[in-house]
Every structure is written in structure tokens, then in C-alpha cells.
Amino acid sequence: MLGKWLRCSQCTLFNGRRDIVPGRGNLYGWLLIVGQAPGVEEELGSRPFIGSAGKLLRRCAVEAGLDLRGSFITNAVLCYPPANRPPSSRELMCCSARLHHTLETVGQVVLCLGRVAADACLGRAWRWNQIVQKDKKLWLPTKHPSWYLKREEKEIGGLVKVLKAVAHMCPPWEGANVDMVV
């Protein structure tokens, strides 16, 4: 599956990309986290959520008691949109078969980070921080960590609160540490 996407040229994000940034983590865990798109740091490191937004997400997960060893993390598109712009609807559509395969096969709880991810996962049928039951999973759309980076420290408690709700839905991971790339 990954080999197909490593060579993917289905949308304009193929032009000038240094590397795709596949999803990464525990394919057998409770939680699937979906973001918008890789940033420049993620493209350079070929790993999702290793930049400042990812660092904030991990810090808040620790504060919330959310065990990310039981999570897999990916983005609505696998290639970096130049200048960190949002992916276009055409680019999202081109990458949607890959995303929906992941949505169908990974996790019982899906945390959608940001509007682009929530729309890609749920269409328009969602509201911020409201749990959606669909396809035998629980979906929770919430603001992207990068949104909190632009705000005061005291507002970051909002992200911790959401992650605490996710922690209630996802028991601590008791299996071996798993780090898979898809």
C-alpha cells in the first residue's frame, strides 16, 4: 500500500515535493488522528506532526493523560502544500481514497484536527468538539494545534480538555510499542 503512495503523482502537490509524509504509528490502536497536511518540517523529516504543532499536541496529550502509543497519525493529504497553504478541494479529492482506506481500517476513535481534516473525514456533518457516531466509530472534530500556537498559553487548556475526552474513550495501550508507516 505505501509503495503506491510513495510514487503517487495524482495531484499537483507532486510537483516540487521532496518526499511524501506517510501516516505513522500504531495501526492496531484505539485512536486515529487526522490533520490537514504535512508542514515543511514534516516533509524534511518524512514524519507527520514533528513540527511545533505536533510538539504542542504531544505536550497536551501528556497533560491530558492520553497515551499516544495507541494512536496512528496521518493527514488529509500526504504531500506538503507550498507555503503551508490549505490543500485545494482537487488535491483533497485525489488523496481521499488513501485517507478513506485508513479511516476504514484504523482505530475506533477518530480525532480530526482542524476544519480541513473534519471536512475530509465527515463531509459537512460536524460541529467543533461534538462527538459524531458514524460507521461504528466515534469522531471528534476539534481545532488544529497550530490554531492554539497563535493564542495565549491560557487558551491551550482548551486542547487539553478535548484530549482528556479522547483519553476517556481510549484506554491506555497495553501492547508492545508499534511504529508502522503507511
Ligand code: SF4
Ligand atoms: S497529496 Fe496525495 S494524491 Fe497528491 S500527490 Fe501526494 S500522495 Fe498523491
